[in-house]
Amino acid sequence: MAVPSIGDRLLLDRRDFPTFLASLHSAGYRIVGPTVRDGAIVYGDIAAETDLPIGWTERQNAGTYRLERRGDEALFGYVVGPHSWKKYLFPSHERLWTAARDGDSFTVTPEPTPERPLAFLGVRACELAALRITDKVFMGGIPDPSYSARRHKILRVAVQCGQAGGTCFCVSMGTGPGVTSDYDLSLTEILSEGRHEFLVAVGTELGASVLASVPTRRATAEDDQVAAAIVSRTAASMGRSMDPTGLRDLLLSQPNHPRWDQVAKRCLSCTNCTMACPTCFCHTTEEVPSLDAEKTERWRRWDSCFNLEFTKLHTTPVRASSSSRYRQWLTHKLGSWHDQFGSSGCVGCGRCITWCPVAIDITEEVAALRVPPASPPAEGGPR
Amino acid sequence: MASNALPPQPIPSSHPLAPAPFVVRSQTAETPDTHTLVLSPSDGHAVPPALPGQFNMLYVFGVGEAAISLSGDPSDATAVVHTVRNAGPITAAIAQSPPGQTVGIRGPYGRGWPIDQAKGRDVVLVAGGLGLPPLRPVLYGLLAHRERYGRIEVIYGARTPKDLVYYGQIQQWRLRPDIRFQVTVDAADRSWYGDVGLVTARIPDTRFEPGNSVAFLCGPEIMMKYAARDLEARGIPQSSIWLSMERNMKCAVAVCGHCQFGPAFVCRDGPVFRYDVVRDWLATREL
Numbered sequence: 259m260a261v262p263s264i265g266d267r268l269l270l271d272r273r274d275f276p277t278f279l280a281s282l283h284s285a286g287y288r289i290v291g292p293t294v295r296d297g298a299i300v301y302g303d304i305a306a307e308t309d310l311p312i313g314w315t316e317r318q319n320a321g322t323y324r325l326e327r328r329g330d331e332a333l334f335g336y337v338v339g340p341h342s343w344k345k346y347l348f349p350s351h352e353r354l355w356t357a358a359r360d361g362d363s364f365t366v367t368p369e370p371t372p373e374r375p376l377a378f379l380g381v382r383a384c385e386l387a388a389l390r391i392t393d394k395v396f397m398g399g400i401p402d403p404s405y406s407a408r409r410h411k412i413l414r415v416a417v418q419c420g421q422a423g424g425t426c427f428c429v430s431m432g433t434g435p436g437v438t439s440d441y442d443l444s445l446t447e448i449l450s451e452g453r454h455e456f457l458v459a460v461g462t463e464l465g466a467s468v469l470a471s472v473p474t475r476r477a478t479a480e481d482d483q484v485a486a487a488i489v490s491r492t493a494a495s496m497g498r499s500m501d502p503t504g505l506r507d508l509l510l511s512q513p514n515h516p517r518w519d520q521v522a523k524r525c526l527s528c529t530n531c532t533m534a535c536p537t538c539f540c541h542t543t544e545e546v547p548s549l550d551a552e553k554t555e556r557w558r559r560w561d562s563c564f565n566l567e568f569t570k571l572h573t574t575p576v577r578a579s580s581s582s583r584y585r586q587w588l589t590h591k592l593g594s595w596h597d598q599f600g601s602s603g604c605v606g607c608g609r610c611i612t613w614c615p616v617a618i619d620i621t622e623e624v625a626a627l628r629v630p631p632a633s634p635p636a637e638g639g640p641r
Numbered sequence: 642m643a644s645n646a647l648p649p650q651p652i653p654s655s656h657p658l659a660p661a662p663f664v665v666r667s668q669t670a671e672t673p674d675t676h677t678l679v680l681s682p683s684d685g686h687a688v689p690p691a692l693p694g695q696f697n698m699l700y701v702f703g704v705g706e707a708a709i710s711l712s713g714d715p716s717d718a719t720a721v722v723h724t725v726r727n728a729g730p731i732t733a734a735i736a737q738s739p740p741g742q743t744v745g746i747r748g749p750y751g752r753g754w755p756i757d758q759a760k761g762r763d764v765v766l767v768a769g770g771l772g773l774p775p776l777r778p779v780l781y782g783l784l785a786h787r788e789r790y791g792r793i794e795v796i797y798g799a800r801t802p803k804d805l806v807y808y809g810q811i812q813q814w815r816l817r818p819d820i821r822f823q824v825t826v827d828a829a830d831r832s833w834y835g836d837v838g839l840v841t842a843r844i845p846d847t848r849f850e851p852g853n854s855v856a857f858l859c860g861p862e863i864m865m866k867y868a869a870r871d872l873e874a875r876g877i878p879q880s881s882i883w884l885s886m887e888r889n890m891k892c893a894v895a896v897c898g899h900c901q902f903g904p905a906f907v908c909r910d911g912p913v914f915r916y917d918v919v920r921d922w923l924a925t926r927e928l
């Protein structure tokens with residue numbers, strides 16, 4: 259058995275996968291990863307390998323998602339579902355602090371920062387890119403205490419995708435499908451001609467340490483080629499594409515494009531896209547006092563720029579039309595995100611396309627925005 | 642190459658979003674729905690230094706938080722002053738806090754007025770409605786070093802005479818020979834002897850040297866839009882006009898997403914913006 263170190267490329271036999279999970283558990287990690295629930299692959303606790311969607315895949319297209327059986331017993335033979343890892347670092351509903359009356363005054367107690375370190379099992383390349391983005395959002399300025407506490411403790415077990423989903427376009431966004439950085443361990447599932455193994459790339463000391471008690475052997479140059487071929491095959495079969503050139507300038511220069519009104523006729527402002535997106539971070543706060551008014555709690559909850567309340571000022575919302583709200587979402591995601599955080603806010607995961615109930619497709623909208631409006635647009639933007 | 646590029650970041654012992662308790666020292670009614678509160682830290686700590694134009698998040702136990710501009714004298718290090726209009730449940734609870742009550746404060750936040758740019762120049766302040774409180778610290782600052790500045794012109798407009806804040810103080814400012822303080826109301830009955838009309842109607846009559854002036858604007862967006870346009874038409878370059886924006890705001894630390902205005906977060910990149918930066922955004926409907 260090899261003693262792993264950074265940069266190593268090792269082979270882990272499928273039959274030793276339970277040992278790998280056991281090693282994560284014994285290192286104190288709570289393992290979270292893909293699991294089948296309510297007809298979709300979502301992220302949840304992984305107590306044993308049988309919690310993984312073994313032998314499952316999914317068919318995704320705009321507005322549709324269907325689980326299907328694979329012809330094999332692959333552990334990671336699918337792409338991304340409606341959940342993203344943000345739910346662990348930035349939970350959908352989270353207490354920030356509690357306060358108690360203290361005579362005429364009050365004392366505030368910050369929510370204790372959690373808990374067991376998390377092992378993220380099966381993080382895709384686009385999701386590592388999303389993590390880099392949310393790191394900027396929550397830790398680029400004043401570090402958010404709970405996000406950064408959790409973030410500093412995670413172990414990232416990445417997976418290079420062996421196939422692309424129908425709504426995937428990571429190649430366009432330059433985020434995948436190959437895992438090239440920001441991982442502790444990176445797996446490539448090799449499943450062919452009776453072979454079922456994982457090529458494991460060791461990215462950090464932490465990654466090396468959890469492998470120490472797991473049986474592995476050194477990978478050969480041939481194994482590397484097999485893994486590289488899997489990644490290039492995936493890259494060649496993206497379900498969607500989106501031309502990324504000049505996207506920021508395109509979006510920021512098109513506040514009056516007629517397309518905004520057209521897409522607004524279909525958009526339900528249901529917020530699905532923003533909930534599913536791994537980088538959407540907007541939230542609101544809530545004050546929850548106890549019945550006797552002696553204690554109170556401050557919570558934050560995911561919010562969405564599609565909600566009317568989101569921009570309420572005095573009595574009316576600033577963005578009253580759904581056209582202006584869709585424009586805000588897309589212009590922020592692909593345009594002003596660059597100004598704010600130095601990158602696009604989109605990683606090409608396709609979730610917003612799949613989970614939109616009316617099949618609005620971000621790649622289609624961008625293509626339409628690239629077509630200059632036929633007649634000069636009306637003054638002042640959407641109506 | 643694999644990296645674990647997270648910078649080691651110290652996690653603060655107190656929550657950055659937790660308010661600190663302040664005690665209301667006095668509460669003055671400005672208008673039927675607007676009160677000025679003078680507050681000081683409950684624990685005797687120093688008041689955090691703030692710049693004119695910045696704001697705090699004010700918190701009432703069990704009710705919630707609202708963004709409120711600093712409206713006091715910036716040279717007074719003993720107190721925090723806020724002028725609050727009852728616009729809903731949270732501001733009602735803040736405005737109605739009697740002396741002795743504890744109010745939470747975190748801040749100050751945001752970028753304030755660039756007062757240093759006013760040195761040696763004429764200064765035009767244009768305030769509409771509750772736009773005067775965020776500009777009052779500027780006026781205190783200018784008057785404390787009156788000799789550093791050229792002409793000082795203030796235009797203040799409110800809906801009716803009853804809506805004017807700082808009434809007594811305004812009368813004193815109007816008596817001063819070294820500033821001009823014009824007051825106008827949109828509508829008034831016959832007991833009002835002052836000007837009636839929009840704030841922008843006073844601009845043609847305002848005296849300043851266009852190439853050597855700065856203008857600070859605060860009030861309803863529509864007022865700032867037209868006032869900025871008119872001041873520019875009178876020769877003040879866009880880059881010497883500044884205005885203070887308001888947006889829905891939950892966190893004040895550029896993470897809740899609510900206050901985005903174009904690519905800017907009003908809480909962090911504003912609330913005070915240079916006119917040439919925001920001009921196109923102001924012209925875009927529902928941005």
Ligand SMILES: Cc1cc2nc3c(=O)[nH]c(=O)nc-3n(C[C@H](O)[C@H](O)[C@H](O)COP(=O)(O)OP(=O)(O)OC[C@H]3O[C@@H](n4cnc5c(N)ncnc54)[C@H](O)[C@@H]3O)c2cc1C
Pocket residue numbers: 567570571572573696706707708709710711724725726727728729730731732733771774775886887888889890891912
């Ligand atoms: C930078 C800045 C400085 C301000 N300075 C002052 C000041 O000096 N004095 C003053 O009286 N007011 C000031 N305001 C406005 C004040 O913050 C709002 O009036 C207040 O938040 C409204 O909350 P409410 O619950 O009392 O009223 P409502 O408007 O009834 O609240 C109902 C809902 O409206 C929303 N809402 C409306 N306006 C705002 C807002 N601006 N921010 C967040 N939520 C809002 C909230 O979601 C709230 O839940 C300032 C706002 C900003 C952004």
Ligand code: SF4
Pocket residue numbers: 531534535536537591603604605606607608609610611620
């Ligand atoms: S905008 Fe859509 S495709 Fe892009 S990261 Fe968000 S959910 Fe994925």
Ligand code: SF4
Pocket residue numbers: 524525526527528529530531532564610613614615616617618
């Ligand atoms: S784009 Fe689709 S998912 Fe997003 S709010 Fe509109 S209808 Fe909902």
